[in-house]
Amino acid sequence: MTTINTQHLRYYPQKPSEVYLYGTCLVDSFFPNSGIDAITFLEKQGIKVHYPQGQTCCGQPAYNSGYKEEAKAVALAQVAQFPLDIPIVIISGSCGGMMRHHYPELLDDVPEIQAFCDRIFEFTEFLVQVLNIQLTDNGQSEKVALHTSCAARREMGVHITGGKLIKQLKNVELITHENESECCGFGGTFSVKHGDISAAMVNDKSNNLDKAGVVRYVSADWGCMMNINGALEYQKKSLRGEHIASYLLKRTQAQGAS
Amino acid sequence: MSAHQVTPNESKYAASARNFRNNVARDLNNAELRENFHGAMHYLRDKRSAAFPQQDELETLREQCKLIKQRCLAKLPYLLEQLEENLTSNGIKVHWAESTSQANDIIATLIEEKSGSQVVKGKSMVSEETALNDFLEQRNIECLESDMGEYIVQLAKEHPSHIIMPAIHQNKKQVADLFKQNISDFSYTTDVDELINVGRNILRDKFCQADVGVTGVNFAVAETGTLCLVENEGNGQMCTTVPPLHIAITGIEKVVEMLDDVPPLLSLLTRSATGQIMSTYFNMISHPRQIGEKDGAQEVHLVLLDNGRSQAFADEELRQTLQCIRCGACMNHCPVYTRIGGHAYGTVYPGPIGQIVSPHMLGLEPTKDLPTASSLCGACGEVCPVKIPIPKLLLRLRQESVKKQDGNSQVMKGEGVGRSNIEAMVWKAWAGVHRHSSIYNFSMWWLTRLRKLMPSKLGVWTSVRTAPKPAAKTLHERVKKHQSSGAK
Numbered sequence: 032m033t034t035i036n037t038q039h040l041r042y043y044p045q046k047p048s049e050v051y052l053y054g055t056c057l058v059d060s061f062f063p064n065s066g067i068d069a070i071t072f073l074e075k076q077g078i079k080v081h082y083p084q085g086q087t088c089c090g091q092p093a094y095n096s097g098y099k100e101e102a103k104a105v106a107l108a109q110v111a112q113f114p115l116d117i118p119i120v121i122i123s124g125s126c127g128g129m130m131r132h133h134y135p136e137l138l139d140d141v142p143e144i145q146a147f148c149d150r151i152f153e154f155t156e157f158l159v160q161v162l163n164i165q166l167t168d169n170g171q172s173e174k175v176a177l178h179t180s181c182a183a184r185r186e187m188g189v190h191i192t193g194g195k196l197i198k199q200l201k202n203v204e205l206i207t208h209e210n211e212s213e214c215c216g217f218g219g220t221f222s223v224k225h226g227d228i229s230a231a232m233v234n235d236k237s238n239n240l241d242k243a244g245v246v247r248y249v250s251a252d253w254g255c256m257m258n259i260n261g262a263l264e265y266q267k268k269s270l271r272g273e274h275i276a277s278y279l280l281k282r283t284q285a286q287g288a289s
Numbered sequence: 290m291s292a293h294q295v296t297p298n299e300s301k302y303a304a305s306a307r308n309f310r311n312n313v314a315r316d317l318n319n320a321e322l323r324e325n326f327h328g329a330m331h332y333l334r335d336k337r338s339a340a341f342p343q344q345d346e347l348e349t350l351r352e353q354c355k356l357i358k359q360r361c362l363a364k365l366p367y368l369l370e371q372l373e374e375n376l377t378s379n380g381i382k383v384h385w386a387e388s389t390s391q392a393n394d395i396i397a398t399l400i401e402e403k404s405g406s407q408v409v410k411g412k413s414m415v416s417e418e419t420a421l422n423d424f425l426e427q428r429n430i431e432c433l434e435s436d437m438g439e440y441i442v443q444l445a446k447e448h449p450s451h452i453i454m455p456a457i458h459q460n461k462k463q464v465a466d467l468f469k470q471n472i473s474d475f476s477y478t479t480d481v482d483e484l485i486n487v488g489r490n491i492l493r494d495k496f497c498q499a500d501v502g503v504t505g506v507n508f509a510v511a512e513t514g515t516l517c518l519v520e521n522e523g524n525g526q527m528c529t530t531v532p533p534l535h536i537a538i539t540g541i542e543k544v545v546e547m548l549d550d551v552p553p554l555l556s557l558l559t560r561s562a563t564g565q566i567m568s569t570y571f572n573m574i575s576h577p578r579q580i581g582e583k584d585g586a587q588e589v590h591l592v593l594l595d596n597g598r599s600q601a602f603a604d605e606e607l608r609q610t611l612q613c614i615r616c617g618a619c620m621n622h623c624p625v626y627t628r629i630g631g632h633a634y635g636t637v638y639p640g641p642i643g644q645i646v647s648p649h650m651l652g653l654e655p656t657k658d659l660p661t662a663s664s665l666c667g668a669c670g671e672v673c674p675v676k677i678p679i680p681k682l683l684l685r686l687r688q689e690s691v692k693k694q695d696g697n698s699q700v701m702k703g704e705g706v707g708r709s710n711i712e713a714m715v716w717k718a719w720a721g722v723h724r725h726s727s728i729y730n731f732s733m734w735w736l737t738r739l740r741k742l743m744p745s746k747l748g749v750w751t752s753v754r755t756a757p758k759p760a761a762k763t764l765h766e767r768v769k770k771h772q773s774s775g776a777k
Contacts, residue, residue, distance in 0.1 A: 039505060054764045054765075054768075056723075058764055059733060059758050059763050059764040059765060060733045060736050060760060060763050060764075061736055061745055061758070061759055061760055062756050062760065063760045063762065063763060063764035063766075063767045064760075065766050066764040066767070066768070067764070067768070067771055070768065070771065071771075074703035080766075080774075082764075082768040084726065084730070084765055084768075084769070085726035086726070087722075087723040087724075087726055087729040088595060088723045088729075090723070092719070093716050093719060093720060094684070095665060095684065096687065096689070096691070096712075096716065097684070097687030097688040097689075097690055097691040097692075097707070098691060098713070098716040098720075098722075099688055100718045101717060101719065101720035102720075104720045105719075105720055105723040105724050107723040107724070108723070108725070108726070113725075132695075151425070181664070181665070181666035181667050181668070182667075185666070185668070185670070185671050188668060191349045194719075211737040212668075212670070213624050213666075213668070214624045214664045214666035216624070216664060217664060218663070218666070219662025220661075220666045221661065221662075221663065221665070222749075222750065223661075223748070224661050225313070225658075225661065225662050226749025226750065227313060227314060227478070227749070228313060228317070228625055228629060228662065228754065229664070230752060230753040231317055231629075232624055232625075232628065232664070233629075233630045233753060233754065234753060248643055256753065257757050259569065261750075261754030261756070261757060262753055262754045262756045265751075265753055265754050265755050266755070
């Protein structure tokens with residue numbers, strides 16, 4: 032079900048010549064390939080990508096645990112890393128939701144914080160809404176599923192854009208899985224604080240994805256995928272998730288290219 | 290099911306909420322219960338979805354109803370006085386109860402003044418809040434639930450597991466077995482219509498015998514002094530028109546300013562709750578039976594309960610909790626509720642709304658596990674008909690729960706109870722690392738170099754998942770190399 036939410040209506044700029052990439056802490060130390068793939072993909076669109084070496088984490092883990100001051104200290108350190116007035120492309124809906132929708136309140140004493148938040152774009156949102164990208168699919172025909180994170184879906188309102196990108200790939204069939212809009216059960220510290228509930232949720236989500244009869248699923252959020260892939264691997268299933276940046280890069284590369 | 294049996298004392302919900310983690314473990318492992326909730330919640334989601342074919346209309350109506358409730362809450366003290374004034378001039382007596390025990394005392398006294406001994410009750414979650422049935426039983430007053438779901442729950446000596454569908458945790462076979470155990474001349478059937486008829490025949494006699502009808506209220510209209518009651522079984526109408534004494538009980542947040550506020554709220558309530566365009570019955574009670582009228586109670590009373598609501602009211606953000614019109618859509622769409630069911634919460638109100646309202650009723654101490662029992666997926670906030678930002682309020686309650694006590698003004702009873710020195714230190718250290726990129730980069734460099742030492746068991750995480758492995762090099766390092774080699 033699609034919900035039209037006025038909070039998601041926003042102004043999209045013209046295609047920029049430069050952007051920042053926000054890699055997120057999870058990608059930094061666990062899944063850096065996705066970060067490199069996102070940068071490579073953007074560069075192929077003729078965009079110069081800045082990756083500030085001072086970036087760390089958006090502050091969400093502390094914020095969601097109720098430790099607002101600690102979250103604020105970390106959030107402030109992030110804002111300082113992105114001085115140029117160019118878009119900040121973020122390869123996670125969840126961290127994007129934090130920076131776009133929670134920073135205004137968390138950093139309400141920072142002058143012009145809204146202007147910073149207005150520069151935050153989730154990766155798939157940026158490709159569709161700002162670049163108006165047209166993809167050329169060079170891959171084999173296959174079926175994939177899409178997992179959109181809850182933050183992308185409900186906070187950022189960008190669950191549509193992931194699907195739009197996959198549908199542009201002419202050899203890829205996008206398969207809907209059961210309870211597609213339901214949470215995978217990650218929720219950051221929730222998966223630890225209420226591990227048994229989280230376990231029940233991720234077991235259902237991984238089963239539903241597995242039943243969809245796809246060779247892979249894609250997502251723009253490594254938080255969800257670390258959770259779901261971990262469950263699939265534990266269950267000794269072959270299905271795995273792949274970050275949409277890596278998937279799009281692979282599908283659009285000319286055949287024979289590495 | 291004996292775990293849900295009630296013991297008549299004021300803090301029974303506090304005790305069961307405190308037991309949340311054990312309740313969850315118990316109910317997650319009950320396959321039949323999981324299946325009952327899974328089936329019912331998906332049914333209700335589909336019904337709601339079908340009742341809102343036009344997204345634009347839904348969003349317009351949600352915005353309108355949010356504004357109605359916010360306007361009424363902004364004027365709450367004034368509207369409550371106006372409500373009392375107009376009800377009184379209509380001949381309906383108003384009583385104020387700050388606590389659940391005060392509410393019970395008021396109701397018992399009213400019944401005893403009329404020498405009443407038999408009560409029929411329409412569905413009322415506020416009377417569950419006060420544990421009225423237990424209280425009246427102690428005073429030797431029989432109180433029979435007349436809503437079919439509530440009747441089943443009462444027969445099973447349980448609590449409602451859902452605010453709209455009290456017996457949704459039971460399937461038809463379980464209900465048939467329950468009837469077999471408790472109803473002497475019951476001829477066994479699992480046919481839903483036949484089961485309902487069995488209950489109805491028993492209730493029909495009780496309506497005629499009862500001295501008192503007790504019901505809840507969905508909307509109390511200040512402008513006209515009218516009590517509105519939404520129901521589907523006609524039992525609410527029976528409770529309010531047949532017995533000579535009608536006592537309504539509700540929370541103070543149910544007041545609306547004017548009659549014009551009711552239609553949009555009603556339209557959203559029934560569609561959000563059960564997917565009905567309109568409930569089967571909608572009762573409006575404006576006065577006791579008047580001369581020449583053939584039915585209606587001769588005496589009508591309204592008990593207005595606070596029970597922690599004014600604590601929520603006092604804080605502008607937390608006040609949004611009181612916008613709730615009790616449709617239950619948040620539970621129907623909640624992935625946590627769908628899996629653990631309504632009883633696990635241990636509170637009167639389960640699910641997302643229960644997680645944000647119960648801490649005001651019981652304090653944060655017994656309910657401290659509730660605000661964290663959410664992945665903050667946002668499904669509740671997305672469907673809430675009055676746009677309560679439930680995930681945001683859960684976050685706020687988490688903040689209140691771990692707040693450092695400085696002796697200054699208190700926002701909530703029990704604030705700070707969730708704070709542990711160890712957790713506070715961990716987050717302080719975490720912030721120390723993540724606010725200084727040099728320390729962060731140094732830490733991540735070591736994390737990736739020591740990846741082989743990463744344990745394969747990570748507590749509860751690896752009970753159903755494998756442990757994630759750090760990469761060989763961080764993105765920070767990889768980007769440096771990528772940039773120095775020149776982009777392809």
